[in-house]
Amino acid sequence: MEKEQEKNIENKIKRIDRKLEFQGVIVDFYTDYMQMPDGRVVKWDYISHRKGAAAVVPVMDDGKILMVHQYRNALDRMTIEIPAGARDDTKEDTKICAARELEEETGYRAGKLDFLISLRPTVAYDNEFIDVYVASKLQRGIRHLDQDEFIELEAVCLDDLCERIYAGEIQDGKTVAALMAYKNKYVNGAQK
């Protein structure tokens, strides 16, 4: 779409106020007051993630992907995910964050770390972003979990992970996007 057309839509909808409703531990809740083209003002939700995050597809020398099993209170169950975590502060480079989280959660250091994709997990009402990197040439480092982190590791074949995604068993958005993007680029060589 042309930039001009985009501007036409952007100009139709205007935010006239943003009110903080509740401050959480890692995210804050706001109400946005949006003026529609016909003059009506409507309320839209807005969740602000203060720090942004990074995630890693850690590829072992044998091609297996190092995954983390973790309890998630929002789902009230365990999930299987790629390693990820929030930045220490809003100035931290996401590549530094990715390297740090990988070592903290898995005990492996990345010999090589390449940008894969940038994600906005929930564009409808949340500003969080996650930059995803591919880690390879892994070397033993020092595992150091956060105080409230209880994580188990497992190295899994990429094909098994993809089958479990298509079976609806693995659902974590960043994990699905990252593994599928990794497979298309590195295994199928789809990137031009």
Added chain:
Amino acid sequence: MEKEQEKNIENKIKRIDRKLEFQGVIVDFYTDYMQMPDGRVVKWDYISHRKGAAAVVPVMDDGKILMVHQYRNALDRMTIEIPAGARDDTKEDTKICAARELEEETGYRAGKLDFLISLRPTVAYDNEFIDVYVASKLQRGIRHLDQDEFIELEAVCLDDLCERIYAGEIQDGKTVAALMAYKNKYVNGAQK
């Protein structure tokens, strides 16, 4: 990982209370009070999406993907996404929701609608789910946007979309996951 190991982690962390902090338009904010294995009680954020959602990869007869351009207040800019929307109520089948949202947003009816993947966009603190379908054999139906929806359509080559994902230009989580999963399964035939 074995189910027994998973149970061991789940049993380590226990939710002892959940308090509603704020009711939004489409999501609500709760504080979860979680008891850690050492007895400490910590607060974790929990966002509840009341309805769940569905999304569609609409494949035109010439292979192009029908995308929507839309203004998103959380990012304060336009995005390019696959068509998607919340269920009418918690009992609506996501396949029905997908067919409905496709016709409402694009004016096309799906002659064929196949399950692709299930997503949990933000497992760290949000229970929202999105079931994603592939729509093909598209036929002209009736476009009917919601009152506050301002959407422009564009049919784009899958390869172009993938390039823009790897360039970090297309970032919407469900869109990246869905297009990459579609490409692996339908174009590269990677599913076994």
